Amino acid sequence: MVPSGQRGRILFISYARADRERIDPLTRVLTEAGHQVWWDALIEGGEAFAKSIESALDLADVVIVAWSVHSVASDWVRDEASHGRDRGRLVPISLDGTLPPLGFRQYHFIDFSKWRGSAQAPEIAALVSAIAAGGTARATPSPDARARPSALRATLGRRALLFGTGSAVAALGGGYAAWRVLGAHGAPDGSIAVLPFANLSGDPEQSYFSDGLSEEMRAKLAEVGGFKVAAQISSDHFRNHEADARTIGDALGVAWLLDGSVRRAGDTLRITNELIEVRTGMTKWSQSYDRQMRDIFAVQSEIASTVIQAITGQIPAAAATLLKSGTAVVAAYDAFLRGRAYYNSDTGEDADRKALASFDAAIAADPNYAQAHAMRADTLLDIASEYAPADQLAALHADAMGSARRAVELAPRYAYGWLVLGEETLYSRHDFRAARPFYEKAHTLGPMDSEVLGQYAYFAARTGRLAEGIAAIERKIDLDRLNPLTYESKGLFLYCAKRFAEAARLFGQALAMSPGLSHAQSSLGFALLCQGELTAARAAFVAEPDERQRLTGLALVDRRLKAMPAARQSLDMLAHKFGDATLYLQAMVLAQWGETDRALDALEKARAANTPGLAWALVEPMLDPLRGQARFKRLLVGMGLL
Known part of the structure; x- marks a missing residue:
């Protein structure tokens, strides 16, 4: 329902007549959502037909183009799509999975091939978000903008995604099926994707081992x-793939693919690998290895060295660096891979507890295993952040700090160890000044490490270095093109930089890739709210799956819409249901309502209790009304932000 005094968007739908039965329910859903929909069923025929079409296109806020096997051959649809593209208002969908015609393949499209007419379907959520964002999201960042199915945390970390709450769960299910990346191949020759190795062991429980080997090869290369x-995350989109090398390489932005399989029977391994050149689709090198588990480290190094030699024509000068797996003890390595699989599953406390037990087993087998110490610290920090009661936090943080420090003592050049030490320092006491040297060290050691780039980008942005944060996340996007979280993250930084229209487009892009993505709807809502797009902002907040973010957004937008009882009800429910865990969110609302003292009280209480969200205080636009207050400045100084 569109609130009184507000209007929905004017939408023009371009489609082929043969698809009329598929378009009818779509127009109905969009009309019921409060939008004004133009399509040729509403336009009179005769001599004025073309003029009516042109007028409708000029008036439209968004041009929705429905590609299909029929419409790609229609000159009318292509012309209408060109009009929307040239105005920056294009929102493409595919009714049957058909790819767009040449000239439109650089734009994201939403896959409606499995839509059955439900207004609550993820395809509709993605479309509504794209409409709110205004359309025309390109499939890859433009050149002038550039200067783990497992792992939400494997690239950005759950804690990095906290936008003022205590947890974040991303539904990555839409992924490549709902968002296709297409484009000309122009990847640098020294670029490669390691596709997830197939588990041929006949035992699904062995997948942790084949996935772990894939990840180890990425690290070595x-x-x-x-x-x-x-x-x-992006590479894993092509698990059990049927696409050709060119399609995969274009999507991932790489020149080479390393594919493979693992068969494990007890202590016997058969590892098969194939190096494929994307440009030609030809196999450059392939090899099978029959080994015992005790030889796993030598096999990994041999594969990495052979791949490097095949691509560069040179034998690595320091092959010893490829032996940096962290351990030479097979039992420790196997336990580590199990732990990382549990951790990356991101399925709740039980998985994290199992991960912790596995890392403990790895360390028991090899006390000098730096990677295991670092992952143990990270797991403890997640348990502290998401599950532990307040009376256990101090002990958990102390334990995590000990493991993180041990990791960097054992491996001083291990970027991830320094990253975890920085995270523990930051999240245990919100001390940015103390944490900064550790983040900087991690970034120096791992400037092309996707995970390091993601976490460093967040740290830079939250310390007010927004341009630096945006540059880092753009480098990460280049490594992780199919991960919707990277686009959501860039949108968040743009929002904090008050580039609200650009931020809204990025949030819409992330939602088109993964319609159930947690926090993306509310982030879009905040960006739209700051542009005065109250109707669209409210719709985004209503669609947000995280209740804390949803209530926060509704309290803000309903106040702007003069619906004060509803706004007050949302704030009261936020405080009553979630308590002190949402003090930061409550402060955002109170600051915008002009209740300055109450907002500052909430922030100071949050600081004393070390509750989540405060990390954004320096750059959060919703806190702008507090920036001239001495109490607010003292808070920032105490956190090492000023």
């Missing part, structure tokens, strides 16, 4: 200077 290695 990334250690070689000058190599660009596609990140895990």
Whole structure:
């Protein structure tokens, strides 16, 4: 329902007549959502037909183009799509999975091939978000903008995604199926994607091992200077793939693909690998290895060295650096891979507890295993952030700090160890000044490490270095092109930089890739709210799956819409249901309502209790009314932000 005094968007739908039965329910859903929909069923025929079409296109806020096997051959649809594209108002969808025609393949489209008419379907949520964002999201960042199915946390971390709450769960299910990346191949020659190795063991429980080997190969290849290695989440979109090498390479932005399989029977391994050149689709090198588990480290190094030699024509000068797996003890390595699989599953406290037990087992087998110490620290920090009661936090943080420090003592050049030490320092006491040297060290050691780039980008942005944060997240996007979280993250930084229209487009892009993405709807709502787009902002807040963010947004937008009882009800429910865990969110609302003293009280209480959200205080636009207050300045100084 569109509130009184507000209007929905004017939408023009371009489609082929043969698809009329698929378009009818779509126009109905969009009309019921409060939008004004123009399509040729509403336009009179005769001599004025073309003029009516042109007038409708000029008036439209968004041009929705429905590609299909029929419409790609229609000159009318192509002309209408060109009009929307040239005005920056294009929102493409595909009714049957058909790819757009040449000239439109650089734009994201939403896959409606499985839509059955429900207004609550994820396809509609993605479309509504794209409409709110205004349309025309390109499939890859433009050149002038550039200067783990497992792991939400494997690339950005759950804690990095906290936008004022205590947890974040991303539904990555839409992914490549709902958002296709297409484009000309122009990847640098020193770029490679390691596709997830197939588990041929006949036992699904062994997937942790084949996935772990894939990730280890990424790490080893990334250690070689000058190599660009596609990140895990994007690479894992092509698990059990049927696409050709050119399609995969274009999507991931790489020149080479390393594919493979693992068969494990007890202590016996058969590892098969194939190096494929994307440009030609030809196999450059392939090899099978029959080994015992005790030889796993030597096999990994041999594969990495052979791949590097095949691509560069040179034998790595320091092959010893490829042996940096962290342990030479097979039992420790196997336990570590199990732990990382549990951790990356991101399925709740039980998985994190199992991960912790696995990392403990790895350390028991090899006390000098730096990677296991670092992952143990990260897991403890997640347990503290998401599940532990207040009376256990101090002990958990102390334990995590000990493991993080041990990791960097054992491996002083291990970027991830320094990253975890920075995270523990930051999240245990919100001390940015103390944490900064550790983040800087991680970034120096791992400038092309996707995970390091993501976490460093967040740290830079939240300390007010927004341009630096945006540059870092753009480098991460280049490594992780199919991960919707990276686009959401860039949108968040743009929002904090008060570039609200650009931010809204990025949030819409992330939602088109993964319609159920947690926090993306509310982030879009905040960006639209700051532009005065109250109707669209409210719709985005209503669609947000995280209740804390939803209530916060509704309290803000309903106040702007003069619906004060509803706004007050949302704030009261936020405080009553979630208590002190939402003090930061409550402060945002109170600051915008002009209740300055209450907002500052909430922030100071949050600081004393070390509750989530405060990390954004320096750059959050919703807190702008407090910036001239001495109490607010003291808060920022105490956190090392001024």
